[in-house]
Amino acid sequence: MNIFTKMYDACMRWARHKYAVYILGFISFIESIFFPIPTAAMLAPMALSTPHRALSLAGLSTVTSVLGGIVGYLIGALAFESWVLPAIEEFGYLPTYEKAVVWFADFGVWVVLIAGFSPVPYKIFTLTAGALSMAFLPFVLASIIARAAQFYLIGGLVKWGGEPMRHKLRQYVDWIGWGFLILAVIAYIIYKYV
Template sequence: MKIFSVLYDKVLRWSAHPHASRYLVSMSFCEAIFWPIPPDVMLAPMSLAKPQKAWHFALLTTAASVLGGAVGFALGWLLFEPVVQPFIHWVGYDHQLVKAQQWFSQYGLWIVLLAGFSPLPYKFFTVTAGVMQMMFLPFMLMSLVSRAARFFLVAGLMKLGGARMEEKLRHYIDWLGWATVLLAVAAYLILR
């Protein structure tokens, strides 16, 4: 089933859109608060389509994500009970929030470094840092370092790979897509 090839082609077309940078910024900002799709989905094809602007795209993505992280932090700090907690319960993520709180208790701000770089849902850690009233400046520093490392790595790999990377990615995109789905289901079952 070639679902991911079709999606990949659409994302490549979107990445060439005149407003693609705005979409990337919006997606990066919202992903740090509530949006389920990581900005890498747009950053990678945009960096492939315009390798000369890859660093610019990585910088935009990092800045928007860190600013979104600050908003997530503020929501956790100021509006957890009236707004965030009911929303988390409504979408059925109560367990993930408890898990994030346990990780914060165990690892402190180092978990922000891990969450910002890895495929862990960064939004849980931005809100949880606010709920647990972590120190804001160290939180922002860890967010900046981890998000920049991740997004500059993605942009750099796409810039380095160029047309050959795009061709290889197109060839394996369906396998990669289904493997990601399987990993997400496995992670959900394990963390559940």
């Protein structure tokens, strides 16, 4: 079954769409506020489909993500109790939010660097930074560094790998996809029953 190869081919087609760059910028912006799908999920196929533009796509993702983070910060600062907290509870992010509050108390601005670079939901930290009245300039600087590091790492790897990487990845995408799916099921079972 080559379901992942078909998905990969579809992603490559979508990544070359004439509005793909605008969609990437929009997704990167809203992902920093509320959108559940990470920017990397769109940046990686777009960079793979056009490796010569990988670094400029990383730059676009960085700028729009940081701008979204600033909006998230402002929403957290101005509408946390009335708007953000009910949404966090509704979408099941309350435990993540509570951890974020503890991490902000323990690590300060460093937590923004970690959240902006890692797969931890960055949006929780943008909203929490505003709600906790974190100093704005350190928040923005940490966001720029972290988001740029993540997106330029993706863009740089794709640019370095170029066209051969795209073809090699397509060759093994079904093995990779099934492997990740099996690992996810095992992790879920361990988490749920152990």
